[in-house]
Amino acid sequence: MSKSVYVGLDIGSSRTKVAVLDADRRLLGYAIKKSGTDFSATASICLDAALEMAKANRAAIANAVSTGYGRANVGFITTHSKTEIGCLANWCRYEIPGIITLIDIGGQDNKIVKLDKDGRRDSFKMNRKCAAGTGAFLEEMSTRLDLPLEDMDGLARASKEMVKLGSYCTVFSATEVLENIRNGRKVSDIVKGLFYSVIKRVLEMDLPTEKVVMTGGVVAHNAYIFDMAEEMLGRPVIRPEFPQLAGAMGAAVYAINEKGASDTPDPSQPNFEGELL
Amino acid sequence: MIEPTRPKTARKKIQAGELMNKVMSDHFYQVNEAATTGKQKVAWCTSVGPAELLRALGFAVHFPENHGALLGATRMATDLIPEANAIGYSPDICSYLTADIGAYLKGVTPLAKAYPGIQSVPKPDVLVYSTNQCRDVQDWFGWYSRELKVPSIGIKSPRNFNEVGAAPIEDVSRQIQALVPQLEAISGTKLDMDRLRETVALSRECTELWKQVLETAKAIPAPMTFFDGTIHMGPAVVLRGTRAAVDYYKVLLAELQQNVRDKAGAVEGEKVRLYWDGMPVWGRLRQHSEHFLELKANVVASTYCSSWIFQAFDEKNPFRSMAQAYLELFIVRSDDYKESYLKQMIDDFRIDGIIYHDAKTCPNNSNSRYGLPKRLESATGVPSLVLSGDLNDLRCISDEQTKTNIEAFIEQIVEGK
């Protein structure tokens, strides 16, 4: 019998992330894939890939918790869900204890979660109605600039003179970008301006504490945003090893805590292979 | 499956609801009859305008804000608002106003759907406002005044008080009295001071009973929710100053008091008690109510429902006390006052968390914009959440964000307990 594992599934609007942890919260396996339109199928593929990496199978799952936009769409594995905010806080509490501000920049929204000295959530905020400050904003702009998304980090780093974009609004920002192109500004300077505007919109949401950690897909793929945030905050920002997995890992930590971690699967629990496959 | 799905919880139904439907239906038919037969003159009045005076002068009273709320609750508003936008009324201003004017322009009303025989909102003989709540009402009535060629008169109210002193009371009292000659001329009735006193006394009685109704929710578990409150406040809104409202609240109060004695909570297994500040999202009442129910959270108190408690009414001094009542309203007060009021509510109702609804088109009822939540949070330690939304314009709402925000907030409260 393989060791028990705990699974967190973060079904984001843009990417699905699955993390497999052991009872000591060590990351054994993970998978990340575009969520697409069939959340359940994508989650199932990610789950198997993450389990394979963890050298486990579905029968070894002691508990699983889902989170994210599609958290209710993974009934095949769990109907126990938590919010992304709860999961991020939960991950942070164990990974980086103490008073801290977590800034998550995701595909469709961003969040600021503050934890107190005991790791309890003090407050949280999500962005409001606009895409400004989210991955969706960068995606929209990369399309307009006809640039592959993965080239943006490198371009921003190459910039010598950033273009300042002032607007709150994605549509207005697009107009500003066009105006700058017309005025002959370098694409790299515009991209740096876009990065700056993303991080600025997020930092405007709340006052960060001394210690700050950043997570989410946008920082995972655009590490330069860490550098820019550090410059703006005037202090180092904690860079997790897997920024995009924080939510999924937090969900898995819920799975551990709520199950009461034990090393062997509880025989009274359903056997997933029997029930689900 | 690893975990059972969330148990389906039931919200306790309030039996008096049927009686309330009858009381409200009688009201709408009565005003409709007045307008269609000409038996009685019709006045339109803002929610905390001088309704007592209008009733004492024999007017049948229609409340456009109530109509705005009905447009919201029936989810007609979002399709009608653009009609008003198109004639120059911005999507950023009061969505009661834009929905109501849009409904007029399209010739539709939820009253016609709910009450067979009613074809339109009652045609007014006069429009009477008070700007105690906002400027939008004056502009709203101004549009109808031009469209229907009826006078729009009212009270220009001072605002933002810590304490409501003698000077503004004097000012508003004079303004109310100044309306009398014109209203007498329109109604064809001389003001009978005894009738005014009687109306003020009934408003006072209604207010007392409504207060007691809301205070039943101090009990744990609370026998009613904010969502019940938004429905059952109907008579307090449209029938203030009448015997019908008073009689209704006696019945409702008795039922709720019995539920308190029986420990019959409105939310089965109530584990979190919340306060709602700001307007309801009318088009999402049911969804919100069910969502809180699923989470075993009860919104037990609110600024909105409590705004129809007017303790100043005093039949011995009708004009002055009306002025005082209209000025003491929460929406008319300063943030300092609001902060201390909310503090008291947190204590009285044993609140675990406050939700502020920041309604895009009603800055007047959105109290999260000048730092109040943070100040109150640090003074009380009670966490808060600001929800972006709107009272009527569903284009301003992300259901998914609202849901996640509410769930995360309740998770936070439960984990912190």
Ligand code: SF4
């Ligand atoms: S207070 Fe707000 S909702 Fe009420 S009429 Fe004024 S703007 Fe509209």
